[in-house]
Amino acid sequence: MDKGYADTNPAAGMGAGAAPKIERQPFARAERAKVFASLAHYREAGSWRWWVPVIAAFTGARASEIVQLNREDLRDFEGTPYLAITAFRASGRRSKSKKEKTASSRRNIALHPDLIAAGLLDFIENAAPGPLFPDVPRHPDRAVSHAVSKWFADQRIEKRAA
Numbered sequence: 001m002d003k004g005y006a007d008t009n010p011a012a013g014m015g016a017g018a019a020p021k022i023e024r025q026p027f028a029r030a031e032r033a034k035v036f037a038s039l040a041h042y043r044e045a046g047s048w049r050w051w052v053p054v055i056a057a058f059t060g061a062r063a064s065e066i067v068q069l070n071r072e073d074l075r076d077f078e079g080t081p082y083l084a085i086t087a088f089r090a091s092g093r094r095s096k097s098k099k100e101k102t103a104s105s106r107r108n109i110a111l112h113p114d115l116i117a118a119g120l121l122d123f124i125e126n127a128a129p130g131p132l133f134p135d136v137p138r139h140p141d142r143a144v145s146h147a148v149s150k151w152f153a154d155q156r157i158e159k160r161a162a
Contacts, residue, residue, distance in 0.1 A: 032057075035155065046123055048133040052148055055120070058112045061085055063145035063152075065105070068098045069132045074124045075108070081121060082110045097131075099144075 001009050027035065035053075042050035048067070055066050065085050073084045084090075086106045087098040100106055111120060124132060137147040 038155065043118075048136050048148070049151065051120070051123060052133065052136075053152060054115070054118065055083075058115045059083065059109045061109065062101070062105075063148045064099075064101070064143055067133055067136050067145050067148055070095070070098075071124060071127045071129050071132060073132075074121070077108075080110050081116065082108045084108055 001007070036057075039050050039053060052063060052066050055061060056063060059066075061083070069083065069085075070089075072090050073086070075082055075084050075090065085108070087095055087100045088106075089095050128134075136144075138144065139146055143149075
């Protein structure tokens with residue numbers, strides 16, 4: 001437009017966008033209790049539908065980081081079990097099946113005692129070598145956590161409406 005080549009700017013309004021009008025709020029205690037009570041039946045089955053939200057709640061890890069966890073990502077430092085959130089194997093080699101959002105997202109997260117009491121160590125130790133959650137549906141054109149995020153959003157809507 002400035003040079004006289006066009007009458008209108010087809011990219012007008014395509015900037016970063018306005019700041020959100022509503023800030024996401026954390027779940028209230030009663031909401032958390034309702035959501036996790038509704039997921040309890042998945043616990044006995046050892047399903048990702050129980051463990052992914054529980055691990056996320058106690059560690060702050062992203063769903064994509066949790067879905068990519070392997071059995072070998074449970075590690076121990078002087079008697080303290082932790083999850084290694086990384087695209088690298090314990091051997092130091094990069095895993096072809098894992099991605100990191102950023103290099104700074106690589107971290108170790110000590111397991112909360114409540115996660116241990118809930119049976120996470122047993123779940124991981126009894127898992128087959130390889131991915132902890134091989135049954136999470138994968139879509140070739142979507143993020144590894146797409147199915148988890150979609151499923152959990154549906155759970156939240158149902159639980160808040162009830």
